[in-house]
Amino acid sequence: MKLVDELKSKKDELATWRQHLHANPEIAYEEKDTSNFVAAKLESFGVEVHGGFGGTGLVGVIHGNQGDPASGNAIGLRADMDALPMSEETNLTYASQRPGRMHACGHDGHTTMLLAAARHFAQTRKFHGTIYCIFQPAEEGGNAGARSMIDDGLFEKFHMDSVWGMHNWPGLEVGRAVAHCGPAMAGADIFILTIEGKGGHAAMPHLTRDPVAAAGLCIVALQTLISRQLDPFDHALISLTKLDAGSAYNVIPANATIGGTLRTMEADTRLRMIRDIEAVAQNAAATVGCNVSMELRPGYPPTLNHEVDALFARDIIADMLGPNGLETGMKPVMGAEDFSFMLNQKPGAYIWLGAGLESENLHSPHFDFNDEILTIGASLWVRLAESKLAQTR
Ligand SMILES: [Zn+2]
Ligand SMILES: [Zn+2]
Structure with missing residues (x-):
């Protein structure tokens, strides 16, 4: 591993920062102390700090000294700062001091790695252009701090x-990393189908339009959407998870609702599935004279790495971590990530950094960020940014 020497020597200090953040977790849009900690550190490194993005989000701006920064490229490196609303069960000396709050996804580590890289950039400035260190709120929980910062x-x-x-x-x-060419994480949307019929006496169904019968037909029909209508080489998942109708045993209700989640990997597949879910449900419900309307609650879009940038990241990973450090065989996952909002607007890529085979899973009450990878992640930021900004525009 070709880590940045200066960062290697700061390993213990970085662990101290990370453990401080771990002990003081804050959830989505409440990252006030975390944001203050980050701003104070950046200012102490001589980094220009701009707040007011997405509430607690902030940006550190660092110009290089290899030529006029205005004629160079500019890149954004992003870390998330928020914790989860859950109770920690690790018994660590630096475990959460805030009940019902826990850094169970390692965002304490992400924040620390980017801070360490920011200090290195500010001290050396060996690049042509500008590096923006983006510290965002609220990655967890569906309220998309990344989108808030863009807004x-x-x-x-x-x-x-x-x-x-x-x-x-x-x-x-540990010592391995992934940069998917294309989809890395799924998009996640919620949909609610409202079936409108005509209520009436359970013993006189011919005088009604039964939304319960329609709901049954919709559920069966929607199972065929992925198996029969989606190209087998595309990826999508539908789970129907909520069903609601009726209040009495002898009354046919006037309406029924079906709720579920849609997960997709490609933007065009997502749009087609949204359209097809409503159309298939409408056609199924129409056989018993009911109508369907769909409410879509858009979640995070799919996280789609831009191929050229993913390949660039792969080169950096292979060079820094060795050929075995680059993992290319891992499939994407159906979880979602709000960095997708940034990748929808700008080229770039999202990297998975190995936390070790022994690590607890993300979001487990026993999870703890592996401090062994702080210097690896920070070095990867440095190599990636300096190499990217060595390229001419
Ligand atoms: Zn998470
Ligand atoms: Zn996370």
Whole structure:
């Protein structure tokens, strides 16, 4: 492993920062102390700090000294800062001091790795252009801190040619990393189908339009959507998870609802599935004279790495961690990630960084970020950014 020497020597200090953040977790949009900690560190490194993005989100701006920064490229490196609303069960000396709050996804580590890289950039400035260190709120829980920062003008205020994200990955060995070419994480949407019929006496169904019978037909028909209508080489998942109708045994209700989740890997598949779910349900319900309307609650879009950037990241990973450090055989997962909102607007890639085979799973009450990878992740940020900004525009 070709780590950055200066970072290797700071291993213990970085673990101290990480464990401080671990002991003081804050959930989505409440990351006030975390944001203050990050801002204070950045200012102490001589980094220009801009707050006011997505509430607690902030951006550290670092210009290189290899030529006029304005004529170079600009890149964004992103870390998430939020914890989860759950109770920690690790018994660590630095376990959460805040009941019902826990860093169970390793965002304490992500924040630390980017801070360590920011200090290195500020001290050396050996690049041509500008590095934006993006510290975002609220990755967890569906309220998309990444989108909030974009809505607050992140990309208007700061021009970036590409954006990059990194997440620790349990189940992948320490010293290995993944950059998918294409989909890395799924998009997740919620849909609610409301079936409108005509209520009436249970003994006189011919005078009604029965939404319960329609719901049954819809459920069966929707099972065929993926098996019979989706191209076998595309990826999508539908789970129907909620069903609601009726209040009495002798009354046919006027309406029924079916709720579920849609997971997709490609943007066009997602749009087609959204359209087809409503159409298939409508056609099925029409056989008993009912109508269907669909409410879509959009979640995070699929996380789609741009191929050129994923290949660039792979080169950096292979060079820094050795040929065995680059893992290319891991499939994407059906979980979702709000960095997708940034990748929808800018080229770039999202990297999984091995957290070790022994690591507990993400979101487990026993999870703890592996401090052994702090210097690996920070070094990867440094190599990636410096190499990217060595390229001419
Ligand atoms: Zn998570
Ligand atoms: Zn996470």
